[in-house]
């Protein structure tokens with residue numbers, strides 16, 4: 001197995017997109033098969049070695065950044081098999097953890113299938129998206145990554161290789177889950193007793209449900225319970241046609257009404273994605289797209305799957321809905337063919353590029369939120385974000401997954417004082433979201449940046465339950481330490 005410790009060659013493994021700059025590591029291993037991952041972890045307890053798992057470094061929370069630990073780079077485990085039927089008659093694609101999501105999407109489509117999860121950033125590894133239960137615009141219709149995983153193989157901290165097909169290992173009615181492994185022997189634990197928030201997306205802490213499936217514990221556990229090395233992804237047929245549109249509004253009240261009506265399927269519309277851009281986001285985009293209407297208070301990107309036969313009819317339904325809420329229908333951009341839809345994807349991806357371009361000229365980094373709330377509380381959280389930013393005179397944008405009551409607030413500080421104020425206010429944003437029954441993270445996860453806030457969300461009792469599960473799977477604490485659970489919880 002390749003091992004690199006030349007600082008110039010491993011520099012990239014000290015970074016992700018979190019802006020944490022203090023990572024350090026003795027070196028990086030590049031396993032080429034599952035056995036090699038297992039062999040590495042088998043060394044852990046006796047040698048005192050600790051490991052951090054590295055995907056492709058697009059994470060926003062420092063999850064893959066090592067602080068003195070060795071790195072296991074997943075990039076060489078990148079096999080993608082052709083789709084096939086599994087024993088349950090589902091169409092699945094077997095992939096290794098280091099395969100790029102973008103390559104997986106393209107391969108599936110070549111065979112006439114769709115892998116629905118679509119995080120905005122496509123240059124991530126599939127193993128990371130499972131470890132983080134990632135989601136994207138299509139999550140509105142299809143749910144997060146969790147809903148599309150039929151089987152995973154994990155290498156546990158003991159070096160045991162565990163295959164987990166959905167349905168094989170489930171907790172009993174007493175909440176106990178138990179497995180026997182050759183090296184770790186009996187692994188037995190209680191399913192966490194906390195309840196999860198009533199949001200349509202949630203990615204903060206270990207999953208919990210009555211009689212839960214072991215596969216769901218690993219999905220979203222941010223690499224703290226084992227290294228995901230392989231997975232069977234559930235595919236759905238590629239829709240015959242898609243209607244995509246960016247629709248502008250003169251007021252946010254009209255825009256919110258539009259979203260509300262679309263979610264209620266008014267006029268017979270059936271969205272698969274509903275994404276939001278506020279006025280400030282449109283100002284950034286106008287640098288590249290001057291045709292964006294000057295008076296627009298915001299925009300919604302929506303998509304609906306359809307057929308050749310029903311396309312006109314479905315489009316008419318959307319136009320009726322748009323007109324019923326005073327949308328700027330004439331100025332809106334409707335994309336019906338693949339090329340136009342690609343151009344629209346570029347438009348959407350231009351926002352982070354423009355923001356990053358602006359930030360690169362500033363000395364401070366952005367403060368961004370990832371909270372979601374139950375649908376009924378969305379406008380309250382939105383107004384809290386906006387009023388707070390206006391009060392402090394910040395430059396900011398609000399955008400994202402409005403269909404799931406999950407928008408990102410990015411504060412863009414222009415000096416250190418503003419940065420410090422915004423950082424302090426982040427605490428208030430978390431408090432507000434939790435007070436409204438929301439989640440600390442809907443998709444980006446906790447990593448090393450937000451573990452103290454996780455305590456606020458689940459309380460000491462909840463974090464202790466997570467720490468107990470972690471220690472059951474990883475008694476010598478060798479894997480992804482510092483992620484999710486604050487380290488001092490392991491001392492009790």
Ligand SMILES: Cc1cc2nc3c(=O)[nH]c(=O)nc-3n(C[C@H](O)[C@H](O)[C@H](O)COP(=O)(O)OP(=O)(O)OC[C@H]3O[C@@H](n4cnc5c(N)ncnc54)[C@H](O)[C@@H]3O)c2cc1C
Pocket residue numbers: 016017052053054055056057058059060062063064074097118119120121123124125126127128129130131132133134135136137222223224226227228229352443444447480483
């Ligand atoms: C511009 C931008 C847009 C984004 N948009 C979205 C979005 O729409 N939705 C969304 O959900 N996320 C989004 N993200 C966040 C990010 O892309 C996802 O969290 C993604 O899953 C990270 O993948 P990665 O391969 O880069 O992982 P890394 O950053 O390398 O690692 C992320 C975490 O996963 C762990 N990990 C990696 N591989 C494994 C494995 N095989 N087994 C166990 N643990 C592992 C790491 O230890 C780390 O804790 C966005 C990020 C950016 C920069």
